Amino acid sequence: MVHVIYYNTASLEIHEMTQITLGIESSCDETGIALYQTERGLLAHALHTQVAMHSEYGGVVPELASRDHVRRIIPLVRQVLHEADVSLNQIDAIAYTQGPGLGGALLVGASAANALAYALDIPSIGIHHLEGHLLSPLLSDPAPEFPFVALLVSGGHTQLMRVDGVGQYTLLGETLDDAAGEAFDKSAKLLGLGYPGGPALAQLAATGRTGQYKLPRPMLHSGDLDFSFSGLKTAVLTLTKQSDDEKQTRADIACAVQEAIVDVLAHKARAALAQTGLNQLVVAGGVGANQLLRNRLNEDIGKRGGTVFYPDLQFCTDNGAMIAFAGALRLAQQQGRKDYRFNVKPRWNLAEIIETN
Ligand code: KG4
Numbered sequence: 001m002v003h004v005i006y007y008n009t010a011s012l013e014i015h016e017m018t019q020i021t022l023g024i025e026s027s028c029d030e031t032g033i034a035l036y037q038t039e040r041g042l043l044a045h046a047l048h049t050q051v052a053m054h055s056e057y058g059g060v061v062p063e064l065a066s067r068d069h070v071r072r073i074i075p076l077v078r079q080v081l082h083e084a085d086v087s088l089n090q091i092d093a094i095a096y097t098q099g100p101g102l103g104g105a106l107l108v109g110a111s112a113a114n115a116l117a118y119a120l121d122i123p124s125i126g127i128h129h130l131e132g133h134l135l136s137p138l139l140s141d142p143a144p145e146f147p148f149v150a151l152l153v154s155g156g157h158t159q160l161m162r163v164d165g166v167g168q169y170t171l172l173g174e175t176l177d178d179a180a181g182e183a184f185d186k187s188a189k190l191l192g193l194g195y196p197g198g199p200a201l202a203q204l205a206a207t208g209r210t211g212q213y214k215l216p217r218p219m220l221h222s223g224d225l226d227f228s229f230s231g232l233k234t235a236v237l238t239l240t241k242q243s244d245d246e247k248q249t250r251a252d253i254a255c256a257v258q259e260a261i262v263d264v265l266a267h268k269a270r271a272a273l274a275q276t277g278l279n280q281l282v283v284a285g286g287v288g289a290n291q292l293l294r295n296r297l298n299e300d301i302g303k304r305g306g307t308v309f310y311p312d313l314q315f316c317t318d319n320g321a322m323i324a325f326a327g328a329l330r331l332a333q334q335q336g337r338k339d340y341r342f343n344v345k346p347r348w349n350l351a352e353i354i355e356t357n
């Protein structure tokens, strides 16, 4: 079948016959599978989270993660096909997370995607995990329009990007050490909370009293858009050592940690909008699920006439929908490949995908 595609970046409209992309996410501890159709949007998506399996160990065990992806991918592909009432031979392309992430876990998704694409004689498309996060708010209604500023806050990354279109990303600032998610996770661990730490710390903070403890806001006034969170972790370590182990004390500390991280993120996001002269902020990545961050950004940026866009909560953390969607956009740019020689990139800077465009 010949597909004619008219792709308009500004309005993000993709007009063509009908094109279905299967997305496979397996970069860490979540197996996410989804089907995205250019005309109708998301047809179905399914997620298996390995949180319960890894929680026994207090963090992700890479080998166990890989083995679990092996077990989950095919049943979840079957599940989404069934839910969407789509057959394998109706799929036009398969997108998979090529990196960054855990090497073994990425290899499982890449192998499954390329084997399936080869068998079906359709293109496979390697997607940068952060590009998936970055574009995920476009799945929601209302969606932002290009250009916008994106605050990417995941477990491994904290970046501010200017986004002018699909593949047109300019790095404005990033963390020099720990990511915001890592700061949540490490502080949670120091407070004796389980994995994943971010949601657990936020929950404990809900019973905490604001202002009981003052923690540093690293690089708040550095004058640039970079971040640093490792000093915060050290301060939390000192504070937890000096404090008693009462529930209320721990809740007060959790509250202070959350306040400090949210303060820095909100301050820098505001500065990024001021610097670029843009008025739309997109928040993507797991930390974007944090309610205090959402409230603060809505208030701060709303006051200045700006708008903040978030992915649906279910698409904040890792998922297959964002990979299927990014794949569909890349397919529209003719970026699918049929050579099936895949590699994965456990460490992969988003700036590199701009250079290869
Ligand atoms: O994007 P994501 O699911 O995975 C990565 O690509 O890293 O982000 C996971 C991170 C973890 O650090 C987790 O603790 C954090 O997002 N997170 C949160 C919340 N939900 C997830 N941090 C703060 N508050 C939350 N509600």
Ligand code: ZN
Pocket: 129, 133, 154, 155, 285, 286, 317, 318
């Ligand atoms: Zn992620």
